[in-house]
Amino acid sequence: MSSHMTESIDLRELDLFAFCRKGGSAAGEVAVRDLPRILAETAAQAPASAADEVFAYTATGFSREEASEPGAPVAQRLFLDLSINGHVWLNCQRCLEVYAEPVATSMRFEVFASDAAADSAPMDDDEIDAIVGSKRFSLLELIEDEVLLALPAAPKHSVCPEVHESLVTGADGEVEPEAAPEEEEKRPSPFAALAGLKTRH
Template identity: 80%
Template structure:
């Protein structure tokens, strides 16, 4: 498998497959670069079979920013340090439209902040404090590549479709026997408001 494209300052960039996430956050690390779709097997699995041949060579642009935040503690006690990493990923995934059955490019733009903790127990406790920040269990060999792939998968629509379909597939407008399906019956007219009827009676007196 080819290596993901690293930023220009590769010496300072983390290994996306094995990052010491704790050190990255404590040092205020940052990185930016491109990920080729071909390096993301789970994204490839979601890519439409009829996608352009160039779809495998398209890239997602990412940024990673780590930081630490010291929280005040009780007098005489040491401050509590909390670690965070901001992750953004932008790009597109070729999907099958469920309305016209054609392929189209779904734009992806994710922007998430994660609190990094050391254990599952700490993750459960932290997740109850702030529902706007996701919590992840870090490690010294953390896969940022998998985390970013997770974010792309979570951003995919459950029912992919064009904003406006260029055509309508014949299977969606004809029945199994080839006959055109009748149009859906019009919605029933709204029943008149009883208050409107009372108002009408009052005007007649």
């Protein structure tokens, strides 16, 4: 059974150091309307209810007592696990229609007391990112940061309902034909080249 007790926290002003030291845990929802940078990314043709939709989050803090090297004093390292689930309404770049891009992201952060400490820390684990904590830390901004990082550079449906006519027609309005299969077959196969090398004995 987990030792973490879910608590109510102030997302805009959280003592992140205390939260991590005591092994705090929180879960809740954040409305899109409270995330201005996400609103800015939201498609203009998104449903009217888009700003009222929410991201569900869980945040868990914990600490570890570790020595930086044998014989060195034991230091306390603070960590924060953050998971976010929801979606953002974006414009598909292939069919130009609005669609809901799912967001499901989880990240572990090591919490430092200053920028200098974070910059000098040997971050040898790609699964852990460094953040600078404070006694008035905005978890809301961190949630917004992680949602933005999770968004695709080129938003697209996994399968478009239809392709927009501006993307498939030529200058004369005629639909451009797709590449014929035989044209693709003319491309040299890397396996054929390998076979050729093997026969040159």
